[in-house]
Amino acid sequence: MKIRIIGQKSLGIVLEKLCWPFFFLGIALTAALPWILDYYGRIFWEDLGTDYPRILAVLYPSALMALSTIWQLRKILQNVNRGNPFSLENARRVRWISISCLVVGILFLAGIVPSLLAPLLGFAFLFLAALALVLSELVKQAALFKEENDLTI
Amino acid sequence: MPIIVNLDVVMAQRKISATQLADEVGITLANLSILKNNKAKAIRFSTLEALCRALHCQPADLLAYEEPSEQEESL
Numbered sequence: 001m002k003i004r005i006i007g008q009k010s011l012g013i014v015l016e017k018l019c020w021p022f023f024f025l026g027i028a029l030t031a032a033l034p035w036i037l038d039y040y041g042r043i044f045w046e047d048l049g050t051d052y053p054r055i056l057a058v059l060y061p062s063a064l065m066a067l068s069t070i071w072q073l074r075k076i077l078q079n080v081n082r083g084n085p086f087s088l089e090n091a092r093r094v095r096w097i098s099i100s101c102l103v104v105g106i107l108f109l110a111g112i113v114p115s116l117l118a119p120l121l122g123f124a125f126l127f128l129a130a131l132a133l134v135l136s137e138l139v140k141q142a143a144l145f146k147e148e149n150d151l152t153i
Numbered sequence: 154m155p156i157i158v159n160l161d162v163v164m165a166q167r168k169i170s171a172t173q174l175a176d177e178v179g180i181t182l183a184n185l186s187i188l189k190n191n192k193a194k195a196i197r198f199s200t201l202e203a204l205c206r207a208l209h210c211q212p213a214d215l216l217a218y219e220e221p222s223e224q225e226e227s228l
Contacts, residue, residue: 151194
């Protein structure tokens with residue numbers, strides 16, 4: 001059985017549709033973040049104490065960046081499924097994802113979260129930010145080549 | 154762009170419609186319109202050849218170079 005990757009009735013469409021539940025789940029989790037953090041704090045560390053607002057200050061912007069990334073991914077998938085993958089709009093969206101990753105990376109590297117995993121996560125997000133930036137440039141170049149090709153008669 | 158496509162002038166001289174020319178050259182009406190309106194970034198030799206054959210003209214009849222004004226150059 002051959003799976004269609006993009007276009008009508010394809011894997012791309014499934015992913016595009018899946019972005020919606022992820023987006024709403026993200027909103028719900030972001031809204032419930034203070035309670036979730038409190039719950040996990042009591043399970044793993046008994047009491048987060050003064051760390052609680054600091055962790056929340058990192059997790060809230062990170063959650064918002066994650067939400068915006070899901071939104072951008074949905075829009076990119078929408079453009080790809082409509083047969084317009086190489087556009088300047090998509091390049092801008094990938095760049096925005098890169099900026100989101102950069103913000104999260106900096107937040108985790110800033111030493112606000114008292115965890116050994118935080119710098120590791122920070123570097124991982126910085127790596128993703130750099131990767132997304134290169135990809136955005138790639139999409140931009142492709143969009144310019146496509147435009148030139150489309151306007152060559 | 155300082156290269157001007159004089160396709161509409163030659164078409165008017167030969168009294169040929171856009172649909173007819175597109176059919177003869179083998180390009181879409183949309184692409185012919187891009188050429189006519191000077192929106193094209195490049196033209197293939199094969200297209201130029203087909204246009205010259207259909208319009209019984211030389212490439213120089215279709216293309217012209219116009220010196221850009223100082224204002225355009227500064228852009």
